[in-house]
Amino acid sequence: MQTRSALVMVASTAALFCAVWASGYTIAVNPSASMPRGLYLLGPVSKPAVGDTVAACIPASDQARLYRLRDYLPASDRCASGLPPVLKPVVATAGDTVSIDADGTRVNGALIPNSRVYDTDTQGLPIDHLPLQWHKRLESGEYFVLANHIPRSLDSRYYGPLPRRNIIGAAHAIVTWG
Numbered sequence: 001m002q003t004r005s006a007l008v009m010v011a012s013t014a015a016l017f018c019a020v021w022a023s024g025y026t027i028a029v030n031p032s033a034s035m036p037r038g039l040y041l042l043g044p045v046s047k048p049a050v051g052d053t054v055a056a057c058i059p060a061s062d063q064a065r066l067y068r069l070r071d072y073l074p075a076s077d078r079c080a081s082g083l084p085p086v087l088k089p090v091v092a093t094a095g096d097t098v099s100i101d102a103d104g105t106r107v108n109g110a111l112i113p114n115s116r117v118y119d120t121d122t123q124g125l126p127i128d129h130l131p132l133q134w135h136k137r138l139e140s141g142e143y144f145v146l147a148n149h150i151p152r153s154l155d156s157r158y159y160g161p162l163p164r165r166n167i168i169g170a171a172h173a174i175v176t177w178g
Contacts, residue, residue, distance in 0.1 A: 025041055025042060025043040026041075026042045026043075027039055027040070027041060027042070027174070028040050028042050028055065028085075028087075028171070030087050032086070032087070033149070033150055033178075034086075034088075034147040034149055034150055034152075034153035034154070034155070035053070035087045035088070035089075035147050035149055036149065036173065036176035036177075036178070037176060037177055037178045038173055038174065038175050038176030038177055039173075039174040039175050039176075040053075040055075040087060040171045040172060040173055040174060041171070041172045041174050042055050042168075042169045042170070042171050042172075043169055043170050043172070044169055044170070045167065045169055045170035048090050048093065048143055048164075048167055048170070049090065049093065050090055050091060050092065050093055050096070051089065051090065052089070052090045052170055053087055053088065053089050053090075053170070053171045053172070053173075054087070054088060054089075054090055054143075054145065054167045054168075054169065054170055054171060055085040055086070055087055055167070055168050055169045055170075055171050056085055056086055056087075056088060056143075056145060056162055056166050056167045056168065057078070057079030057080065057081060057083070057085055057086075057162075057166045057167075057168060058073075058079065058081045058083050058086060058154075058159055058166075059081060059159055059160070059162070059163075059166060060079075060080040060081040060082070061081070061159070063128055063158070063159055064081035064082065064083055064159070065082070066127075067083060067154065068081075068082055068083055070121065070123070070125065072121075072154055073086070073154075078168075079166075079168075085168055086145075086154065086155070087147075087171045088145035088146065088147045088153070088155050088156075089145065089146065089147060090143050090144070090145055091105075091107050091112060091144055091145065091146045092107045092108075092138055092143070092144035092161075093138060093142070093143055093144075094138050094139060094140045094141065094142060095137065095138065096108055096137070096138050096144070097109075097135070097136070097137045097138075098134075098135075098136055098138065098144050098156075098161070099133075099134060099135040099136075100117060100129075100130045100131065100132055100133070100134040100135075100157065101132060101133065102116070102132055103116060104116040105117075105146060105157055107144070112146060112148055113148055114148035114149075114150065114151045115146060115148050115157065116151070117129040117130065117132070117157050117158070118152060121152075122152060127158065128158065129157055129158045130156075130157055130158070130160060136161070138161055141163055141164040142161040142162070142163060142164075143156075143161060143162045143163075143164065143167060144156045144161045144162075145162060
């Protein structure tokens, strides 16, 4: 009887994963502390909005190569940068004004908690970020993503606003822990 229950559980889980995959959705594991760790359902998103959590590709750049060399993220072929997609909340979209100051990041004048930039990474190595006094009104198709779950997160504070083409889908938590 126990073997039959285990087989039913395995078959049900496999069927669920196949159904999710066939519907255009995928399930991803988030091991990063910048967002709650756990399982996320990734699916299509037509027009990301403030408050949405998205899976996004960090732009391919010298910075992205440095992130990979320093093992901030593992290698992946899912994004042109050679890094895997990151899960981040959208904090600003077209028409919103974002600014970076010594005390943190502001969207339309409101300070976001845990949003200051750091000149060094957690290993004490220098890291580029948007300059202090940076100020921009986002244009159509631009998104500023910022995870403030913890004070340090690799997000738009470091690589700038994302173009729409870098957002590959919406992320919805299934189960989180820690």
